[in-house]
Amino acid sequence: MTHLDSNRERRGGAETPLRSSGIGKRDDRRPWFGRRQLLSGAGLGVAGAFGLGGCAPASSPEAPFSPSPTPTSGATARFELRAGLAAVDLGGVTYDAWCYDGQAPGPTYRVGAGDLVKVAVTNTLPEDTTVHWHGVRVPNAMDGVPGVTQDPIAPGGTFDYSFIAPDPGTYFFHSHVGLQLDRAMAGVLVVEDPNDQTQADHDWVVVIDDWVDGTGATPAEELEALERRAETERTMMGSGLDLEYPHYVINGKLSTDPVSFGAKPGERARIRLVNASADTTYRVALTDHVMTATHKDGVPCQPTEVDCVLISMGERYDIEVTMGDGLFRMLAVPEGKPGVAMALVRTSRSAGEAWPDDLPAELNGRIMISSQLQGLESVDNYDAGDDEQARDIDVALSVRNGAYSWLINGQAFAEADPVLLAEGETIRLTMTNRSHSLHPMHLHGHSFRVNGLGSWHDTLLLGEMGSATVQFKANNPGQWAFHCHNIYHAEAGMMTLLNYSG
Ligand code: C2O
Ligand code: CU
Numbered sequence: 001m002t003h004l005d006s007n008r009e010r011r012g013g014a015e016t017p018l019r020s021s022g023i024g025k026r027d028d029r030r031p032w033f034g035r036r037q038l039l040s041g042a043g044l045g046v047a048g049a050f051g052l053g054g055c056a057p058a059s060s061p062e063a064p065f066s067p068s069p070t071p072t073s074g075a076t077a078r079f080e081l082r083a084g085l086a087a088v089d090l091g092g093v094t095y096d097a098w099c100y101d102g103q104a105p106g107p108t109y110r111v112g113a114g115d116l117v118k119v120a121v122t123n124t125l126p127e128d129t130t131v132h133w134h135g136v137r138v139p140n141a142m143d144g145v146p147g148v149t150q151d152p153i154a155p156g157g158t159f160d161y162s163f164i165a166p167d168p169g170t171y172f173f174h175s176h177v178g179l180q181l182d183r184a185m186a187g188v189l190v191v192e193d194p195n196d197q198t199q200a201d202h203d204w205v206v207v208i209d210d211w212v213d214g215t216g217a218t219p220a221e222e223l224e225a226l227e228r229r230a231e232t233e234r235t236m237m238g239s240g241l242d243l244e245y246p247h248y249v250i251n252g253k254l255s256t257d258p259v260s261f262g263a264k265p266g267e268r269a270r271i272r273l274v275n276a277s278a279d280t281t282y283r284v285a286l287t288d289h290v291m292t293a294t295h296k297d298g299v300p301c302q303p304t305e306v307d308c309v310l311i312s313m314g315e316r317y318d319i320e321v322t323m324g325d326g327l328f329r330m331l332a333v334p335e336g337k338p339g340v341a342m343a344l345v346r347t348s349r350s351a352g353e354a355w356p357d358d359l360p361a362e363l364n365g366r367i368m369i370s371s372q373l374q375g376l377e378s379v380d381n382y383d384a385g386d387d388e389q390a391r392d393i394d395v396a397l398s399v400r401n402g403a404y405s406w407l408i409n410g411q412a413f414a415e416a417d418p419v420l421l422a423e424g425e426t427i428r429l430t431m432t433n434r435s436h437s438l439h440p441m442h443l444h445g446h447s448f449r450v451n452g453l454g455s456w457h458d459t460l461l462l463g464e465m466g467s468a469t470v471q472f473k474a475n476n477p478g479q480w481a482f483h484c485h486n487i488y489h490a491e492a493g494m495m496t497l498l499n500y501s502g
Pocket of ligand 1: 132
């Protein structure tokens with residue numbers, strides 16, 4: 001047994017609320033991705049509606065449209081997805097959760113690049129919901145942002161999502177209503193590459209989540225607690241305003257009853273890491289293995305060998321690993337807070353059933369950070385526009401003093417002016433984090449290139465006081481959310497819209 005999971009076992013419906021971690025409560029024995037580790041000031045170039053949209057609903061769904069020259073495959077992939085309540089077993093502990101198809105995480109859909117994806121969603125929740133296809137360059141009307149791109153799906157209602165999945169890679173989908181992401185409302189969308197060169201023997205999906213659903217406090221109550229904390233404690237620029245969770249899970253299981261992947265020594269595995277958490281960034285390592293990062297947010301990058309990967313909310317990494325001989329732990333250690341999520345990889349029967357409970361050296365070894373990732377010279381499907389013609393837009397990320405109110409250029413979403421773009425324009429976004437919090441900034445409907453490094457992302461982690469410059473071509477008209485993927489930050493204002501018509 002491992003004792004790594006410092007969280008006590010709880011029964012479903014137990015009253016232990018999600019605690020907010022206070023100033024100075026950051027556990028110094030834990031890794032913390034702080035300012036010192038940032039390439040601050042490196043020539044990097046960018047980063048929505050979780051809140052109540054004040055915007056006019058977008059145009060009605062149009063014919064499926066692909067923003068890139070990717071040919072359509074001609075194939076159609078059909079799914080039915082039910083948003084609803086279910087008793088979910090995290091491994092000996094069962095909670096009543098809001099989830100998809102009665103499971104946590106939700107289903108993994110595998111489709112081919114260029115396929116027409118049709119997902120019929122039924123809402124059996126007591127509240128409105130929507131589904132957002134995170135990272136997929138969908139037509140705007142399929143983007144799932146309530147009050148912006150569609151009317152929310154009312155309880156008992158249905159909505160048919162229909163879009164071409166233009167780009168191969170690892171994506172996910174989740175509710176875009178309020179704080180529902182901090183329920184278990186997320187699933188995975190893998191878009192297979194017909195020209196895949198990976199030659200991996202295994203393809204594993206690993207979804208990391210911070211878990212509060214059903215444990216006693218609702219996400220809305222947690223937000224209220226954060227608001228009270230921000231008012232009563234003298235928090236400095238957002239430091240310490242993080243939530244500690246009762247549980248962290250990999251593929252819906254606690255580290256006390258981990259999921260186990262099987263392989264043979266010497267085989268290659270492709271591991272698709274997805275951070276579906278609401279408020280937690282992790283260091284992920286596989287004990288005794290070097291990992292090669294091959295893709296970020298679906299897009300190929302310069303293959304890079306690392307000992308661990310820092311993955312923030314909404315980010316995805318594809319990792320390749322050559323299997324050693326034995327029993328290994330895949331650990332996801334929350335950045336700056338106690339707890340751990342774990343899965344096992346077993347390649348030999350003789351390795352026994354026990355594993356140590358230490359934190360391995362890999363967690364402090366060579367680390368992959370998204371804003372330092374090196375890209376490839378060029379990648380299919382993606383266009384960063386014209387460097388000479390690029391229009392600069394600055395984005396400052398901050399928090400209001402004495403309030404749990406997160407701001408983009410001094411404005412919370414409720415009062416924010418949308419940023420107006422023109423179709424075909426090249427946009428160069430410089431994002432600057434003026435806070436002591438981590439902000440994984442996510443742009444809907446587009447991927448962007450980090451200038452100077454050439455890597456592509458739809459979600460980019462900005463560390464404390466960090467900055468990055470990113471660039472993209474405005475080639476997918478609509479009203480696009482741009483927000484922090486810490487769902488509490490987004491709900492508390494850290495979101496805006498980038499709008500342009502075709
Ligand atoms: Cu993954 Cu606007 O969200
Ligand atoms: Cu944030």
